Amino acid sequence: xxxxxxxxxxxxxxMARFAISKIPKSFQIERYTVPGVKDLPVACKILFDRxxxxxxxALGMIxxxxxxxxxxxxxxxxxxxxxxxxxxxxxxxxVHMDEVKTDxxxxxxxxxxxxxxALNTIELLKGKEALIPYAGTGxxxxxxxxxxxxx
Amino acid sequence: xxxxxxxxxxxxxxMARFAISKIPKSFQIERYTVPGVKDLPVACKILFDRxxxxxxxALGMIxxxxxxxxxxxxxxxxxxxxxxxxxxxxxxxxVHMDEVKTDxxxxxxxxxxxxxxALNTIELLKGKEALIPYAGTGxxxxxxxxxxxxx
Amino acid sequence: xxxxxxxxxxxxxxMARFAISKIPKSFQIERYTVPGVKDLPVACKILFDRxxxxxxxALGMIxxxxxxxxxxxxxxxxxxxxxxxxxxxxxxxxVHMDEVKTDxxxxxxxxxxxxxxALNTIELLKGKEALIPYAGTGxxxxxxxxxxxxx
Amino acid sequence: xxxxxxxxxxxxxxMARFAISKIPKSFQIERYTVPGVKDLPVACKILFDRxxxxxxxALGMIxxxxxxxxxxxxxxxxxxxxxxxxxxxxxxxxVHMDEVKTDxxxxxxxxxxxxxxALNTIELLKGKEALIPYAGTGxxxxxxxxxxxxx
Amino acid sequence: xxxxxxxxxxxxxxMARFAISKIPKSFQIERYTVPGVKDLPVACKILFDRxxxxxxxALGMIxxxxxxxxxxxxxxxxxxxxxxxxxxxxxxxxVHMDEVKTDxxxxxxxxxxxxxxALNTIELLKGKEALIPYAGTGxxxxxxxxxxxxx
Numbered sequence: 172x173x174x175x176x177x178x179x180x181x182x183x184x185x186m187a188r189f190a191i192s193k194i195p196k197s198f199q200i201e202r203y204t205v206p207g208v209k210d211l212p213v214a215c216k217i218l219f220d221r222x223x224x225x226x227x228x229a230l231g232m233i234x235x236x237x238x239x240x241x242x243x244x245x246x247x248x249x250x251x252x253x254x255x256x257x258x259x260x261x262x263x264x265x266v267h268m269d270e271v272k273t274d275x276x277x278x279x280x281x282x283x284x285x286x287x288x289a290l291n292t293i294e295l296l297k298g299k300e301a302l303i304p305y306a307g308t309g310x311x312x313x314x315x316x317x318x319x320x321x322x
Numbered sequence: 323x324x325x326x327x328x329x330x331x332x333x334x335x336x337m338a339r340f341a342i343s344k345i346p347k348s349f350q351i352e353r354y355t356v357p358g359v360k361d362l363p364v365a366c367k368i369l370f371d372r373x374x375x376x377x378x379x380a381l382g383m384i385x386x387x388x389x390x391x392x393x394x395x396x397x398x399x400x401x402x403x404x405x406x407x408x409x410x411x412x413x414x415x416x417v418h419m420d421e422v423k424t425d426x427x428x429x430x431x432x433x434x435x436x437x438x439x440a441l442n443t444i445e446l447l448k449g450k451e452a453l454i455p456y457a458g459t460g461x462x463x464x465x466x467x468x469x470x471x472x473x
Numbered sequence: 474x475x476x477x478x479x480x481x482x483x484x485x486x487x488m489a490r491f492a493i494s495k496i497p498k499s500f501q502i503e504r505y506t507v508p509g510v511k512d513l514p515v516a517c518k519i520l521f522d523r524x525x526x527x528x529x530x531a532l533g534m535i536x537x538x539x540x541x542x543x544x545x546x547x548x549x550x551x552x553x554x555x556x557x558x559x560x561x562x563x564x565x566x567x568v569h570m571d572e573v574k575t576d577x578x579x580x581x582x583x584x585x586x587x588x589x590x591a592l593n594t595i596e597l598l599k600g601k602e603a604l605i606p607y608a609g610t611g612x613x614x615x616x617x618x619x620x621x622x623x624x
Numbered sequence: 625x626x627x628x629x630x631x632x633x634x635x636x637x638x639m640a641r642f643a644i645s646k647i648p649k650s651f652q653i654e655r656y657t658v659p660g661v662k663d664l665p666v667a668c669k670i671l672f673d674r675x676x677x678x679x680x681x682a683l684g685m686i687x688x689x690x691x692x693x694x695x696x697x698x699x700x701x702x703x704x705x706x707x708x709x710x711x712x713x714x715x716x717x718x719v720h721m722d723e724v725k726t727d728x729x730x731x732x733x734x735x736x737x738x739x740x741x742a743l744n745t746i747e748l749l750k751g752k753e754a755l756i757p758y759a760g761t762g763x764x765x766x767x768x769x770x771x772x773x774x775x
Numbered sequence: 776x777x778x779x780x781x782x783x784x785x786x787x788x789x790m791a792r793f794a795i796s797k798i799p800k801s802f803q804i805e806r807y808t809v810p811g812v813k814d815l816p817v818a819c820k821i822l823f824d825r826x827x828x829x830x831x832x833a834l835g836m837i838x839x840x841x842x843x844x845x846x847x848x849x850x851x852x853x854x855x856x857x858x859x860x861x862x863x864x865x866x867x868x869x870v871h872m873d874e875v876k877t878d879x880x881x882x883x884x885x886x887x888x889x890x891x892x893a894l895n896t897i898e899l900l901k902g903k904e905a906l907i908p909y910a911g912t913g914x915x916x917x918x919x920x921x922x923x924x925x926x
Contacts, residue, residue, distance in 0.1 A: 178910050183924045185911030203903035204910045206895045209851065209867060213858035217903065220862055238871060241848055244392055247360065249855035251400035254364035255407070256859070258371055263360060267389060274924040291357045299354035299368065306329050306355045307336030320334045320425040395543055398511065402551035405515035406558070409522055414511060418540060442508045450505035450519065457480050457506045458487030471485045471576040546694055549662065553702035556666035557709070560673055565662060569691060593659045601656035601670065608631050608657045609638030622636045622727040697845055700813065704853035707817035708860070711824060716813060720842060744810045752807035752821065759782050759808045760789030773787045773878040 172296055173199040175218030175227035181207040182232035183274075184281040186264065190228050193289035208233060208265065209242055212249035219257045226292055227261045230285060235269035243267075260295050264288045266313070284313035323447055324350040326369030326378035332358040333383035334425075335432040337415065341379050344440035359384060359416065360393055363400035370408045377443055378412045381436060386420035394418075411446050415439045417464070435464035474598055475501040477520030477529035483509040484534035485576075486583040488566065492530050495591035510535060510567065511544055514551035521559045528594055529563045532587060537571035545569075562597050566590045568615070586615035625749055626652040628671030628680035634660040635685035636727075637734040639717065643681050646742035661686060661718065662695055665702035672710045679745055680714045683738060688722035696720075713748050717741045719766070737766035776900055777803040779822030779831035785811040786836035787878075788885040790868065794832050797893035812837060812869065813846055816853035823861045830896055831865045834889060839873035847871075864899050868892045870917070888917035 174194055178187040187202060194200060201222045203214040208231035218224045229250055233243040243265060254261050266281045291312075294301040309317035325345055329338040338353060345351060352373045354365040359382035369375045380401055384394040394416060405412050417432045442463075445452040460468035476496060480489040489504060496502060503524045505516040510533035520526045531552055535545040545567060556563050568583045593614075596603040611619035627647055631640040640655060647653060654675045656667040661684035671677045682703055686696040696718060707714050719734045744765075747754040762770035778798055782791040791806060798804060805826045807818040812835035822828045833854055837847040847869060858865050870885045895916075898905040913921035 180906055180909040180912055180914040182911045183913035183921055185923070187910060201903075202907060204906040205864075205899070206866070206892070206906070206914070206916070209855070210864060210899075212855055213862065213864055214903070216859050216862055222903075238844075240389075240392070241844070242851075244396065245848065245851045245855055247393075247396045248399065248852065249859060251360070251363055251396055252403070252856070252859055255367050255400060255403055258364065258367055260356075260361060260364055262357070275926060278924045278926060288357070295356070295361075299352075299365070299373075302331055302355040302357070303353060305331040306338060307333045308331055309334035310331040310357070312357070317334055319336070320429045322426060322429060391540075391543070395547065398544075398547045399550065402511070402514055402547055403554070406518050406551060406554055409515065409518055411507075411512060411515055413508070439508070446507070446512075450503075450516070450524075453482055453506040453508070454504060456482040457489060458484045459482055460485035461482040461508070463508070468485055470487070471580045473577060473580060542691075542694070546698065549695075549698045550701065553662070553665055553698055554705070557669050557702060557705055560666065560669055562658075562663060562666055564659070590659070597658070597663075601654075601667070601675075604633055604657040604659070605655060607633040608640060609635045610633055611636035612633040612659070614659070619636055621638070622731045624728060624731060693842075693845070697849065700846075700849045701852065704813070704816055704849055705856070708820050708853060708856060711817065711820055713809075713814060713817055715810070741810070748809070748814075752805075752818070752826075755784055755808040755810070756806060758784040759791055760786045761784055762787035763784040763810070765810070770787055772789070773882045775879060775882060 173201060173224045174292060175201045175203065175215065175222060175224035176230065177203045177205065177211050177214040177218060177227060178230040179205055179207050179211065179232065182230065184232070184278055186230040186281050186285045189282050189285035190230065190289045193286050194293070208246040211246055212253055215250060215261050216253045219259060226259055226296055228264060228288065228292055229261050230264045233265055233267045262288050262292045280313050287312040324352060324375045325443060326352045326354065326366065326373060326375035327381065328354045328356065328362050328365040328369060328378060329381040330356055330358050330362065330383065333381065335383070335429055337381040337432050337436045340433050340436035341381065341440045344437050345444070359397040362397055363404055366401060366412050367404050370410060377410055377447055379439065379443055380412050380414045382416045384416055384418045413439050413443045431464050438463040475503060475526045476594060477503045477505065477517065477524060477526035478532065479505045479507065479513050479516040479520060479529060480532040481507055481509050481513065481534065484532065486534070486580055488532040488583050488587045491584050491587035492532065492591045495588050496595070510548040513548055514555055517552060517563050518555050521561060528561055528598055530566060530590065530594055531563050532566045535567055535569045564590050564594050582615045589614040626654060626677045627745060628654045628656065628668065628675060628677035629683065630656045630658065630664050630667040630671060630680060631683040632658055632660050632664065632685065635683065637685070637731055639683040639734050639738045642735050642738035643683065643742045646739050647746070661699040664699055665706055668703060668714050669706050672712060679712055679749055681741065681745055682714050682716045684718045686718055686720045715741050715745050733766045740765040777805060777828045778896060779805045779807065779819065779826060779828035780834065781807045781809065781815050781818040781822060781831060782834040783809055783811050783815065783836065786834065788836070788882055790834040790885050790889045793886050793889040794834065794893045797890050798897070812850040815850055816857055819854060819865050820857050823863060830863055830900055832892065832896055833865050833867045835869045837869055837871045866892050866896050884917050891916040
């Protein structure tokens, strides 16, 4: 099984390192680094098409300005299209720079979200029912789980 | 007839259970659990393409922040594309966490909306005219019906 | 010539009835009723693809909340895609529940907009030049015409 | 060479007349009039596909309400798709009714923007380098040029 | 290797000149000038399809009004689609006129962003791993780099 990792030079944290640390050695990894999030969708496309990846993680960081939010939306919309064309998952791991207030918190957020999603990536490769035990349990990536509703 | 159910680990309620409880045993069910709403469109695509579903219910929960709303929009837009490609319905059952104020109300909302849409799903499988008797009657899912205008 | 009519159970007015009342008996009508506006695009697609309609009217009502507006946008965007795929018009007749303040006004608005657009539908079936005499004349559906600019 | 002109009955100004007045007699013109801007994309598609136009001008007017702005966005997004499918330009000439305050100013704006874009249309038909002499010169349509930055 | 450059007459700075100045003579350049950013996507498409470019730079300027922001979004969304169809990068270099306050700063911003992205363009042509050394380092175009997070 081959896992693609697309990441950016815009990000202030080397998110790919966190992903790679959680992926067992039995998986092949193909990495593709681009300038920013808007360059990620075609990188994902190429990782599937030319490099025969079975799933791709798209790692990006998004600024705090309105224009940055729109860039993120454009990237995400195109990432949706790639998934539908390839019939394969892209696990999008986007960190917004205004989710937290300090560099330290930004690093921790990027690490937590990327690592948890690396584990999701492995689960999805096992098949459509691997995550059923966790359905509706309020899982979160980047922060603590919210958990299921309390009745 | 085969009904697909795509749901998420992000949701704080096991919405799939509500859907399954309303679907008669004569229908086959294929379930696909993914991390969040943005992973639902390709799951729906695979449920049609690989698992030969005739219709899919896409069950998701959406957070209260602006970024969550955009995620929901990206998921919904891609769900539209899948429907047009497959020429089959996807009944989207999205619950916004800020529609209600308590965990208890969130549970009730998710249950009501999912169950009513499970019944819509069955009706749509009967053909394009099954819902004509209810056209223009102000039906709602999640809350009480508004009913037709009062002249 | 065959005219498709796609409508919803969400709408609080039976808009299809207004459309049908304006379409001459010489046209065949195919009706498809779905739960809400987001189910309309694939219904339109099926009306063209399976039921061989030459044009479709998509009749829907949209709530007053921000989330409703986004739903309407998602439906409209997908309706655009269907038109481009089929190279046929879909006359979108959407009524926003916050355009007016009373049930009575909502009914009148839905009736006026649907009827006028039913006439547009007939005109468009005559060919690309049928509406040239009215180009730039400030026609409105749902309310009175604004008319051309006064110099 | 054949130029398509798609326009609307919603517009309060007969914009097509301005366009036609600027197009030399050596060009053939195909006109397609539709109700509103959301009907323009498929009209453009048909002008390319059935009427073999080499380029199309899409002339529309957009109201002042938020819902009108969304309609314009939906139309523009679909117009982008048509261009990519056909590999041909659509010159979009949209006038927003809230760009100016009087009927007289609206007329002048529509005239200026349409005429200047008719000239752009002719230039684009000459090839990809015809407009290079004006690159980066701050040209505007509808209002006076802003001109290049002053250092 | 052939690099496409698509630019606009709307821009108040001749951005293409900055790009060309940074591209080594060993690369062929194809230039395509259009009126505004919404004309760029099909220009990019044609640069790939007819002129066989390996990568394209899309250079544009975006006004300060809300309607301008929407235009930019429509252009960017279509540029995403072109990339996915062609499986080739388009480096989008958009300058917003409200990012800075003076003509002089606008010129400097356009120059810096275009030049840095010209270098990114060259790197991407070397392959998917050429930018790995800079991954997660907080690079910016148009302004100074932010650099990696400080722990």
